[in-house]
Amino acid sequence: EADIYQTPRYLVIGTGKKITLECSQTMGHDKMYWYQQDPGMELHLIHYSYGVNSTEKGDLSSESTVSRIRTEHFPLTLESARPSHTSQYLCASSAPGTHQPQHFGDGTRLSIL
Amino acid sequence: QKEVEQNSGPLSVPEGAIASLNCTYSDRGSQSFFWYRQYSGKSPELIMSIYSNGDKEDGRFTAQLNKASQYVSLLIRDSQPSDSATYLCAVYDSGYALNFGKGTSLLVTP
Numbered sequence: 001e002a003d004i005y006q007t008p009r010y011l012v013i014g015t016g017k018k019i020t021l022e023c024s025q026t027m028g029h030d031k032m033y034w035y036q037q038d039p040g041m042e043l044h045l046i047h048y049s050y051g052v053n054s055t056e057k058g059d060l061s062s063e064s065t066v067s068r069i070r071t072e073h074f075p076l077t078l079e080s081a082r083p084s085h086t087s088q089y090l091c092a093s094s095a096p097g098t099h100q101p102q103h104f105g106d107g108t109r110l111s112i113l
Numbered sequence: 114q115k116e117v118e119q120n121s122g123p124l125s126v127p128e129g130a131i132a133s134l135n136c137t138y139s140d141r142g143s144q145s146f147f148w149y150r151q152y153s154g155k156s157p158e159l160i161m162s163i164y165s166n167g168d169k170e171d172g173r174f175t176a177q178l179n180k181a182s183q184y185v186s187l188l189i190r191d192s193q194p195s196d197s198a199t200y201l202c203a204v205y206d207s208g209y210a211l212n213f214g215k216g217t218s219l220l221v222t223p
Contacts, residue, residue: 042215043157043201090156099145099164099205104156 003027006091006105014113019078021108023091032074033102035090036060043090049074081112115140115206119214127222132189134200134217139183142207146178146185149201151216157201161187192221 004025034047045058049068092102116139126132149157163176175188199216
């Protein structure tokens with residue numbers, strides 16, 4: 001069973017605020033991912049990392065940024081939140097090697113007023 | 114991006130019946146295939162993985178893979194109302210990217 005933690009679970013905040021969504025995993029997984037998913041819609045990959053100091057943008061353009069300073073930690077930051085950022089943000093990780101399944105955290109549901 | 118196609122549904126089956134969920138993929142070089150279950154408002158949960166042609170069984174779940182036809186399916190036997198969820202097919206393409214389908218919504222009616 002994967003141990004991947006996201007905080008906060010829910011966040012309601014006003015426009016213009018800086019937001020950081022936290023994601024941590026305790027399994028030593030080298031690969032980590034951020035997805036965005038609106039209710040009833042498909043997953044969209046917005047960022048991924050294959051290791052410390054490695055970050056890449058995903059398939060969906062996002063105004064968010066990420067960092068990977070430690071293996072276990074992959075935070076996502078929005079410098080100035082807008083209502084269009086309202087969505088569910090899912091963090092995932094996968095073990096070293098090719099073709100490993102991704103394991104997801106519980107997600108952060110973000111609402112920007 | 115390589116394509117992973119699923120019928121969006123909803124697929125409705127009566128309790129106790131077999132639910133059959135299907136997925137096709139475009140990259141013939143794909144090697145690894147996964148099924149995730151996602152309840153409404155929750156995150157995806159890995160339920161099956163399959164790497165070789167044929168069937169793989171785990172409890173009430175059977176994954177079937179046919180690489181020649183580029184087709185992977187998930188059978189759920191003795192379907193229960195608690196199986197009602199969206200099922201996501203995920204495929205690693207030859208470029209080592211994991212591509213998710215849009216998911217099939219399953220409704221099991223009592």
